[in-house]
Amino acid sequence: MSTASGGNAIGRLLGSTIGMKILMAITGFIWIGFVLGHMVGNLQILLPMPEDGIHAINKYAAMLKATGGLLWAVRFGLLAAFAAHVWAAIVLSKRNRAARADSYAVSNNIQAKPSSYYMLITGLVILGFIVFHLAHFTLGLVQPEAFGHHLANGMHDVYTMFILGFRNPVYAGLYIVANVLIGMHLHHAVTSMFQTLGLRTPKYQQYIDMAGPAVASVAIVGNVLMPVAVLLGLIGGSVS
16 A cells, blocks of 8 residues: 555656656756766876876776676666656646746746756757767767777777867867757756755855856866867877
């Protein structure tokens, strides 16, 4: 009986607007943590080549790969969280359109902040970018000639793959634009998530309101810096 009640409670929660917003907030926090953690790990690409010839980014990638099935479990978990996030956003968007009177539609659109108005659009674009990113640097379906490099010890040469990938101005430009859109999304999302979970209290409101722009700025600068550094020839000059 308790299991059924629990299931019904979850169903009622997800069937409500506040439940969908909570789902968006929780999955959003998961992805913010991933975006920042992923960025910090990848920023190792800016480190100089060590004397042993094995770049830090290659050692980092080998460490992740050594986790085996756990790494793929995390990847699938992240994709599931993102799918739930997008699903909740679409459901809420449909509910908002259905509930909003036509006479107020134009007024609401004009008054909405750009970061809020384009949340659904940027979210869907980001989803497409994630699929491309996995095809590019995880599965090697994009630029397979760059993906197949290995060191003499058999280690996957992620450093060379990274440099060759971002030397292509089309791919580098795609990553730059995508990460700017991610920043736009985070700018609004961070504050919104705290609001949904009831954490944006008067005592902490000013700090939470600064968190969105701060997280967005860090994500944009950190992620854009890498392809820009390659395009400008600041790193990877020895790669051919």
